[in-house]
Amino acid sequence: MSDTALEADGLGKRFGRRGGWALRDCAFRLPTGRVCAVVGPNGAGKSTLLALAAGLLPPTEGRLTVLGRTPAGSRARVGFVAQDKPLYPQLTVAETLRMGADLNPGRWDAATAERIVAAGDLDPGARIRSLSGGQRTRVALALALGKRPGLLLLDEPMADLDPLARHELMGTLMAEAAQYGTTIVMSSHVVAELEDSCDHLLLVGGGRIRLAGEIDDLLAAHLRVSGPADSAALDPHTVVESRVTGRQLSALIRPAGPLAGELRSSAPSLEELVLAHLRNPQAPALTPAGAAREEDAA
Numbered sequence: 001m002s003d004t005a006l007e008a009d010g011l012g013k014r015f016g017r018r019g020g021w022a023l024r025d026c027a028f029r030l031p032t033g034r035v036c037a038v039v040g041p042n043g044a045g046k047s048t049l050l051a052l053a054a055g056l057l058p059p060t061e062g063r064l065t066v067l068g069r070t071p072a073g074s075r076a077r078v079g080f081v082a083q084d085k086p087l088y089p090q091l092t093v094a095e096t097l098r099m100g101a102d103l104n105p106g107r108w109d110a111a112t113a114e115r116i117v118a119a120g121d122l123d124p125g126a127r128i129r130s131l132s133g134g135q136r137t138r139v140a141l142a143l144a145l146g147k148r149p150g151l152l153l154l155d156e157p158m159a160d161l162d163p164l165a166r167h168e169l170m171g172t173l174m175a176e177a178a179q180y181g182t183t184i185v186m187s188s189h190v191v192a193e194l195e196d197s198c199d200h201l202l203l204v205g206g207g208r209i210r211l212a213g214e215i216d217d218l219l220a221a222h223l224r225v226s227g228p229a230d231s232a233a234l235d236p237h238t239v240v241e242s243r244v245t246g247r248q249l250s251a252l253i254r255p256a257g258p259l260a261g262e263l264r265s266s267a268p269s270l271e272e273l274v275l276a277h278l279r280n281p282q283a284p285a286l287t288p289a290g291a292a293r294e295e296d297a298a
């Protein structure tokens, strides 16, 4: 079995022949068993990337492998919860779960699906159309997890859940990942919430991959520095963001060697790292391919 959940190489997607590129030149590798956050501004290409991985869209160029196969070839082992949580409105909750069982013969985990629904106090006889947005999310997650997927793709799964439901469902997802080695890829705009649960990051901006890798490695590659405003102090380093306030300089950098003596440094949080990259779309990317280029240049 492949130890790679997702691998992209030169991946690009354009909508229509004259449309702009929603994704371009994406290269990254996500090992199996990871919980991966996909973050980025509105319109960055996150949903497009997840839909490509789910095999719902064909790439315009490049290659994407999912669990070692084409996205279409892996579909049976992939659970996908799209942003608008499409479900059949006329079915009841119980009928929806029965449909999950029918569509996934020999693989359906009824106990898990029913547990997720029951934790939201949902009436199994309630029609999907009568449910709130958050309740629909719960049913969609129950369907996706009941399939016992090797890879779970979640497009902003927590967006319409109340804080308790978020906490509870995030716990369910983490337990699933730990118990079955499920790889989870989830897009979100709430970066602070991802820090405790995710171990891998894909930051997408303007259709490109800006950061890709293990969160610990990405954090270790960056430093927050401050010191007297001396522009030369940052010279050898890759500067993601820098600001001068009065005589004080503060910056987020990728150090390329020892720091100038007058600079103080501290480790950034994931939120600081992501926000600095979002505020500075021109900052050099750090992806496995980009890291090799930076090392060559150093």
Ligand SMILES: Nc1ncnc2c1ncn2[C@@H]1O[C@H](COP(=O)(O)OP(=O)(O)OP(=O)(O)O)[C@@H](O)[C@H]1O
Binding pocket: 015, 019, 021, 022, 040, 041, 042, 043, 044, 045, 046, 047, 048, 049
């Ligand atoms: N079906 C489509 N037809 C044409 N353009 C599309 C289509 N889907 C997405 N796009 C365009 O592709 C780009 C990326 O969109 P995408 O939905 O992937 O972004 P996103 O990062 O998920 O955004 P958000 O955070 O707002 O959900 C946007 O410019 C969007 O307008």
